[in-house]
Amino acid sequence: xxxxxxxxxxxxxxxxxxxxxxxxxxxxxxxxxxxxxxxxxxxxxxxxxxxxxxxxxxxxxxxxxxxxxxxxxxxxxxxxxxxxxxxxxxxxxxxxxxxxxxxxxxxxxxxxxxxxxxxxxxxxxxxxxxxxxxxxxxxxxxxxxxxxxxxxxxxxxxxxxxxxxxxxx
Numbered sequence: 313x314x315x316x317x318x319x320x321x322x323x324x325x326x327x328x329x330x331x332x333x334x335x336x337x338x339x340x341x342x343x344x345x346x347x348x349x350x351x352x353x354x355x356x357x358x359x360x361x362x363x364x365x366x367x368x369x370x371x372x373x374x375x376x377x378x379x380x381x382x383x384x385x386x387x388x389x390x391x392x393x394x395x396x397x398x399x400x401x402x403x404x405x406x407x408x409x410x411x412x413x414x415x416x417x418x419x420x421x422x423x424x425x426x427x428x429x430x431x432x433x434x435x436x437x438x439x440x441x442x443x444x445x446x447x448x449x450x451x452x453x454x455x456x457x458x459x460x461x462x463x464x465x466x467x468x469x470x471x472x473x474x475x476x477x478x479x480x481x
Contacts, residue, residue, distance in 0.1 A: 318348075320472070321356040322464045323375035325414070327401040328361065333380045333420055336452040340464075343457045355465055362401045371410040374471045376445065376464055377401065381421035381432040398432055405440060415471035416445040418460060423449050443467070 322344070328334035341357040348354045360369060382397040405411040417440075419433020430447035437444040445463050448456040 319353060319355050320373070320468075321358045322461075322468055323371070323373060324357060324359045324378055325369070325371055325375050325401070325404065325410075326359065326361055326378035327363070327380070327398050329380055329382060329397050332451045333378050334361065336420065336448065336457070337378060339452065339454075339457050340461055343461055347461070355468070362404050364400055366400070366404070368407060369404050369410070370408055371404075371413050374413055374415055374468055374475065376416050376418060376467065377405065377414055377436065378418045378420070379432050379436055381419060381425070381428060381430055402436070402439075405436075411440045411442070414440065414442055415467050416443040418445050418464075419447045420450065420452070421447070 324337055324340070326333050326337050328337075337357075337359050341359060344355060344357040348356055360371070360375075362369065379398055379401055405414060417433045417436045419430040419436075421429045421431070423429050429449075430444075433444055433447065436442075445467055446456075446460050448460065452460075
């Protein structure tokens with residue numbers, strides 16, 4: 313028996329300070345639409361952007377979070393690893409235990425900052441005990457889009473299996 317129902321979408325919760333993360337997430341969504349035209353088993357992408365004006369956001373289905381790196385000064389390792397400007401995303405993950413439905417984090421940044429590259433995402437992975445799925449630089453490339461989309465499909469599928477097993481389905 314064939315199941316003609318499309319799989320649940322990849323849900324992305326993200327924050328974008330200068331537009332780089334928003335641009336990348338939109339490229340991912342466009343790529344997913346193209347893939348879905350060719351493959352009925354592919355997944356579309358739904359996005360939720362967090363901002364100071366968002367209000368309360370409830371995430372009760374599997375999702376991934378995207379976060380750029382903004383830290384205060386220093387080298388990001390010994391000092392200067394205080395998150396700035398992206399705290400609203402962290403608060404949203406903490407609110408109503410949203411993080412429990414998050415299966416990972418994707419981070420961005422500028423490789424010129426060496427050890428700080430992707431550090432906010434690494435901190436999220438550690439704080440919330442979910443995997444760092446991948447990193448990309450600035451607005452990302454088409455190669456980044458394809459690689460990360462493939463990883464998101466895999467991670468979400470595995471997370472959904474674990475949820476079903478946990479719920480006895």
